[in-house]
Amino acid sequence: MDNVIVTGGTGLIGRQLSKKLKKKGYNVAFLSRNSNPGGDIPVYLWDPDKNMIDPEAISAADYIIHLAGEGIGDKRWTKKRRVLILNSRIKTCELLFNKVQESGTKFKAFISASGIGYYGAVTTDKIFSETDPPSGDFIGEVCRQWEISAERFEKSGIRTVKIRTGIVLTGKGGALARMTIPVKLGFGSALGSGRQFIPWIHIEDLCNIYLKAIRDSSMTGAYNAVAPEHITNREFMCILAKVLEKPFFFPAVPSFVMKILFGKMSEILLNGSRISACKLISAGYLFEFPDVENALKNLFPEK
Numbered sequence: 696m697d698n699v700i701v702t703g704g705t706g707l708i709g710r711q712l713s714k715k716l717k718k719k720g721y722n723v724a725f726l727s728r729n730s731n732p733g734g735d736i737p738v739y740l741w742d743p744d745k746n747m748i749d750p751e752a753i754s755a756a757d758y759i760i761h762l763a764g765e766g767i768g769d770k771r772w773t774k775k776r777r778v779l780i781l782n783s784r785i786k787t788c789e790l791l792f793n794k795v796q797e798s799g800t801k802f803k804a805f806i807s808a809s810g811i812g813y814y815g816a817v818t819t820d821k822i823f824s825e826t827d828p829p830s831g832d833f834i835g836e837v838c839r840q841w842e843i844s845a846e847r848f849e850k851s852g853i854r855t856v857k858i859r860t861g862i863v864l865t866g867k868g869g870a871l872a873r874m875t876i877p878v879k880l881g882f883g884s885a886l887g888s889g890r891q892f893i894p895w896i897h898i899e900d901l902c903n904i905y906l907k908a909i910r911d912s913s914m915t916g917a918y919n920a921v922a923p924e925h926i927t928n929r930e931f932m933c934i935l936a937k938v939l940e941k942p943f944f945f946p947a948v949p950s951f952v953m954k955i956l957f958g959k960m961s962e963i964l965l966n967g968s969r970i971s972a973c974k975l976i977s978a979g980y981l982f983e984f985p986d987v988e989n990a991l992k993n994l995f996p997e998k
């Protein structure tokens with residue numbers, strides 16, 4: 696069976712994805728900065744700061760999935776943090792490309808994460824699709840450069856897929872865990888105007904999309920990985936409270952409070968547009984969780 700090397704596989708998406716890939720019969724290994732990240736997946740080491748990759752990782756690969764990157768929503772975007780966010784995605788991708796070129800290894804496809812932040816932190820009526828240009832804001836620029844670095848593989852003749860991911864909903868961790876805290880405490884409310892859209896995706900669908908990107912050799916270029924349903928922040932928080940059987944009557948958290956709490960990063964919480972899933976659907980992908988209520992019920996089955 697084919698070997699899949701996953702950079703940043705120790706993270707939220709990588710852990711779930713590797714379980715799915717193993718279940719489907721793939722040999723999975725992580726490319727990690729940590730020789731012992733726990734779990735039962737073999738690990739190859741890399742040290743992007745020292746331009747070092749275990750050469751066996753490259754020679755073993757039939758597919759490379761590039762998920763590595765500093766958490767975008769983990770800390771305030773100081774100048775130093777912005778450099779880390781950018782370099783941990785782009786320099787790592789360049790390192791992979793250079794090592795693949797040096798070794799002369801041919802593999803079947805390079806699949807890179809990207810984000811719907813490509814289109815910018817804006818709230819409009821527009822529905823963004825893959826042909827829309829990148830935004831000039833910080834995350835838009837990160838995604839643009841991230842994708843350009845991935846496209847070097849494409850130019851060298853390797854099939855390349857870029858998964859522009861929405862907010863990933865999982866049962867544990869990630870954005871949903873943070874959104875759930877006030878709701879569980881009985882303080883569920885919208886953020887800012889509440890009119891900004893939340894382009895979301897259930898982790899199961901996201902893993903299936905990566906699997907499809909491996910198996911379907913007609914997939915190439917960028918795909919928005921978001922559920923087809925368009926839902927505002929207020930609607931989302933209201934459904935979350937309903938699924939958790941908690942009240943939803945508190946006034947929205949004002950934008951200025953969000954700005955004090957999160958600084959510039961508040962932009963991605965206070966803004967959001969509709970993102971089209973049409974290209975993925977046209978490619979034959981059938982969503983398991985197209986609507987948020989069923990997605991949340993699946994993630995919180997005890998309710």
Ligand SMILES: NC(=O)c1ccc[n+]([C@@H]2O[C@H](COP(=O)([O-])OP(=O)(O)OC[C@H]3O[C@@H](n4cnc5c(N)ncnc54)[C@H](OP(=O)(O)O)[C@@H]3O)[C@@H](O)[C@H]2O)c1
Pocket residue numbers: 702703704705706707708709726727728729732743762763764765766767779783787808809810811860861862863864869870
């Ligand atoms: N989760 C979401 O809602 C979401 C939405 C849109 C896009 N994405 C993108 O999808 C990718 C995976 O997301 P995730 O939620 O699984 O991320 P995550 O949980 O933060 O994991 C990312 C992994 O990247 C590696 N990493 C972190 N900092 C690094 C650095 N400075 N240099 C090299 N590697 C580094 C780490 O692996 P090691 O410690 O093992 O090296 C970490 O486990 C990310 O690039 C993210 O931006 C995620």
